Amino acid sequence: MSVTVTTPPASVSPTTGAASAPRPGARIRSALRRVVRGREDAARWERPALLGLLALTALLYLWDLAASGYANSFYSAAVQAGSVNWEAFFYGSSDAANSITVDKPPASLWIMALSVRLFGLSSWSILVPEALMGVATVAIVYATVRRRFSAQTALLAGGVLAITPVAALIFRFNNPDALLVLLLTLSACLTLRGIESGRLRWVVWAGVAVGFAFLTKQLQAFLILPVLAGVYLAAAPLSWRKRFLHLFAALGAVIVSAGWWVAIVELVPASLRPYIGGSQSNSFLELTFGYNGLGRLTGDETGSVTGGGGGRAGGGMWGQTGILRLFENEIGGQIAWLLPAALVVFVIALVLGRRMARTDGRRATLLVFGGWLIVTALAFSFMAGIFHAYYTVALAPALAVTVAVGSSALWQARERLWVRIVSAVVVLGTGVWAWVLLDRATDWLPWLKVVVLAAAIVAAVLLTLPPRRALAAATIATTLVAGLLAPLAYTIQTVTTAHTGSIVTAGPTVAGGMGGPGGARGTRGFGAPGGANGAAGGFGGQGMPPGGAGTAPGGTGTAPGATGTVPGGTGTVPGGTGTVPGGTGTVPGGTGGMGSLLGAGTVGSQLAALLKADASSYTWVAAAVGSNAAAGYQLATQQPVMPIGGFNGSDPSPTLAQFKRYVSEGRIHYFIAGGVGGQATGGSSSSSEIAAWVADTFTAQTVDGVTVYDLTQ
Numbered sequence: 001m002s003v004t005v006t007t008p009p010a011s012v013s014p015t016t017g018a019a020s021a022p023r024p025g026a027r028i029r030s031a032l033r034r035v036v037r038g039r040e041d042a043a044r045w046e047r048p049a050l051l052g053l054l055a056l057t058a059l060l061y062l063w064d065l066a067a068s069g070y071a072n073s074f075y076s077a078a079v080q081a082g083s084v085n086w087e088a089f090f091y092g093s094s095d096a097a098n099s100i101t102v103d104k105p106p107a108s109l110w111i112m113a114l115s116v117r118l119f120g121l122s123s124w125s126i127l128v129p130e131a132l133m134g135v136a137t138v139a140i141v142y143a144t145v146r147r148r149f150s151a152q153t154a155l156l157a158g159g160v161l162a163i164t165p166v167a168a169l170i171f172r173f174n175n176p177d178a179l180l181v182l183l184l185t186l187s188a189c190l191t192l193r194g195i196e197s198g199r200l201r202w203v204v205w206a207g208v209a210v211g212f213a214f215l216t217k218q219l220q221a222f223l224i225l226p227v228l229a230g231v232y233l234a235a236a237p238l239s240w241r242k243r244f245l246h247l248f249a250a251l252g253a254v255i256v257s258a259g260w261w262v263a264i265v266e267l268v269p270a271s272l273r274p275y276i277g278g279s280q281s282n283s284f285l286e287l288t289f290g291y292n293g294l295g296r297l298t299g300d301e302t303g304s305v306t307g308g309g310g311g312r313a314g315g316g317m318w319g320q321t322g323i324l325r326l327f328e329n330e331i332g333g334q335i336a337w338l339l340p341a342a343l344v345v346f347v348i349a350l351v352l353g354r355r356m357a358r359t360d361g362r363r364a365t366l367l368v369f370g371g372w373l374i375v376t377a378l379a380f381s382f383m384a385g386i387f388h389a390y391y392t393v394a395l396a397p398a399l400a401v402t403v404a405v406g407s408s409a410l411w412q413a414r415e416r417l418w419v420r421i422v423s424a425v426v427v428l429g430t431g432v433w434a435w436v437l438l439d440r441a442t443d444w445l446p447w448l449k450v451v452v453l454a455a456a457i458v459a460a461v462l463l464t465l466p467p468r469r470a471l472a473a474a475t476i477a478t479t480l481v482a483g484l485l486a487p488l489a490y491t492i493q494t495v496t497t498a499h500t501g502s503i504v505t506a507g508p509t510v511a512g513g514m515g516g517p518g519g520a521r522g523t524r525g526f527g528a529p530g531g532a533n534g535a536a537g538g539f540g541g542q543g544m545p546p547g548g549a550g551t552a553p554g555g556t557g558t559a560p561g562a563t564g565t566v567p568g569g570t571g572t573v574p575g576g577t578g579t580v581p582g583g584t585g586t587v588p589g590g591t592g593g594m595g596s597l598l599g600a601g602t603v604g605s606q607l608a609a610l611l612k613a614d615a616s617s618y619t620w621v622a623a624a625v626g627s628n629a630a631a632g633y634q635l636a637t638q639q640p641v642m643p644i645g646g647f648n649g650s651d652p653s654p655t656l657a658q659f660k661r662y663v664s665e666g667r668i669h670y671f672i673a674g675g676v677g678g679q680a681t682g683g684s685s686s687s688s689e690i691a692a693w694v695a696d697t698f699t700a701q702t703v704d705g706v707t708v709y710d711l712t713q
Contacts, residue, residue, distance in 0.1 A: 046151040057138050057162040060495055061131035061171045066123040067498040070635055071174045073600035077631035078102045080121055082113035089113050093274045094627050097619045097640035100653045103278025107215040108176040130178040134171025137182045138162050141397055144189040148361045157404035161396055165490040165506035166334035170393040176217045177393050183213035184224055185397045188368050191228045195364045198237045200246050207250035211257025219293045223379055227371035235364040275653035277646040296385035325381045332437050333507045335392040337487040338403050341430045345406025346370040352409050366405050373398035389505050414467050424460040427482055431456020434486040440510035448489055456482035600632030604704025608636045615639045619667040625649050625687045644690055650683025659690045663711045673707035
């Protein structure tokens with residue numbers, strides 16, 4: 001039984017009889033009532049359930065957030081730079097002196113930098129915006145599904161998204177993917193509003209969301225465009241002519257919202273802006289269509305220091321390409337718990353709804369999110385360039401909605417025997433698949449796979465029985481346990497583990513995976529903070545890879561220049577005294593070198609004090625090869641440190657001639673040896689040339705175990 005509360009728009013004055021506006025207190029109480037109560041036709045439990053879901057999501061994503069410190073120091077250093085210099089903010093520069101940008105557009109950095117400007121530099125001020133993006137994404141998923149489906153289905157979609165392990169990882173981390181996922185989810189929501197109403201404004205705003213997603217992670221944002229356009233053409237309640245006109249308007253919105261920043265960067269003379277990191281010609285367009293664009297698909301990534309995921313040969317450091325890629329090694333534990341089930345229920349739900357009207361919003365919702373899931377999964381499966389397991393977070397909202405909507409369709413049609421059989425097979429298969437994934441983490445909660453499989457067997461039996469009200473609650477409960485307990489456990493492990501570096505993974509360490517060691521308070525990911533002598537846990541320097549006294553989990557390749565092995569790779573590791581991957585020379589730098597290709601290390605107090613002394617007299621207090629090496633010093637001192645060669649140390653920024661000029665002008669105080677640098681996959685050898693010139697020209701000193709050159713002496 002529900003009670004309808006009607007609030008009159010105005011009260012009547014006892015003296016004049018005229019209507020008067022409600023008092024401010026009444027308006028506030030009415031607004032609070034709507035927040036708590038929700039829509040008038042909703043059950044009493046619905047809005048509290050939603051608020052509870054969002055509160056639990058916030059708790060999950062904010063729990064012990066500061067344990068990860070600066071997380072990905074590469075981006076945190078750029079956030080620090082943007083918080084003190086507006087030019088660095090606009091371009092996404094790695095340092096406040098604007099020598100070079102990060103190798104992505106700056107949209108995600110803008111939000112974090114504004115937070116740091118407001119609250120000061122800290123782990124919380126950098127990471128809290130990411131966590132709130134996760135809560136907002138769950139809310140949008142709920143609202144999108146609720147417009148056309150029951151509250152139970154919407155809650156299931158939001159809950160599945162919240163406990164997806166890779167989502168819990170990325171919404172607690174400062175990579176650009178958190179904002180990308182939020183914007184893509186918003187674009188799907190707005191497109192469906194346009195399909196529902198036929199109004200132009202919704203698809204235009206969807207185009208704006210995709211455009212800003214491009215300013216977050218470039219061409220990856222456009223993977224969703226064919227799906228949005230195709231479903232709008234198929235389902236919008238308009239004539240063909242209007243549907244095409246609306247899509248052209250939406251395309252214009254994409255171009256304008258993405259292109260304004262690109263146009264400014266390309267039109268400003270190179271001498272008046274920072275170098276575009278990740279490019280070899282100081283061009284954002286080259287970065288878009290090369291290293292961060294088509295190169296990710298083909299494997300031809302100029303300037304990359306490692307091989308791709310497959311290339312023309314079909315294999316590489318980032319795993320074998322192919323239709324099974326998302327199910328293998330540690331990638332499966334990030335996203336694939338419900339992926340087979342999602343694909344099956346997607347097809348079955350389309351079959352069950354085959355007689356729906358063309359404009360039916362329920363089928364449009366399924367097509368948008370199911371299409372998003374399939375297109376993005378195929379792109380990730382076959383991309384031959386650099387691929388990381390955490391990229392799969394882009395599948396999380398699509399997976400959650402597809403599972404929830406498809407499962408709802410099967411549940412409503414369970415009076416048919418064949419539907420019950422399919423449902424039982426799907427749940428049993430999900431339990432068996434969870435056993436396989438859990439078994440990869442051999443020493444982690446070995447009992448869990450038994451519980452999950454047992455629940456799957458019970459749920460499968462219950463699902464085959466004819467529908468009975470008395471069994472409905474038990475069937476739903478056991479099905480949820482079978483499907484969600486394993487990814488929930490992975491997610492809890494993820495949020496209770498610190499993650500640092502450039503390559504991070506959710507969940508415990510698995511056989512054959514590339515992630516670092518797990519544990520309740522361990523550090524996951526390559527490039528974990530090390531000591532002053534190197535990055536213990538990263539490539540480069542003199543540090544060890546994670547996993548013990550010289551081996552990395554799942555690694556087989558040797559690492560000249562270090563002492564451990566490289567996971568999955570056969571190339572050499574730069575930094576320290578070893579050879580440069582793909583290059584022709586060696587990197588001088590003595591025994592030191594803080595940081596590595598994939599993470600910044602810990603800066604000793606004496607070295608930090610040395611760098612900060614008389615800092616205002618220099619444009620850069622120091623220069624170091626590679627952005628991560630420089631990032632550690634910059635975050636420790638909060639002073640500009642020049643990252644020579646950008647992220648990979650392979651960008652021609654600066655050239656040797658430019659560096660000599662900066663030194664002669666007294667703009668750089670110190671050069672810090674080590675890091676990563678050298679010609680790689682067609683990249684520039686400027687960083688190696690600079691390191692060699694410094695070693696031949698200046699006198700080395702050792703501070704906190706790190707080799708330092710005073711460029712003013």
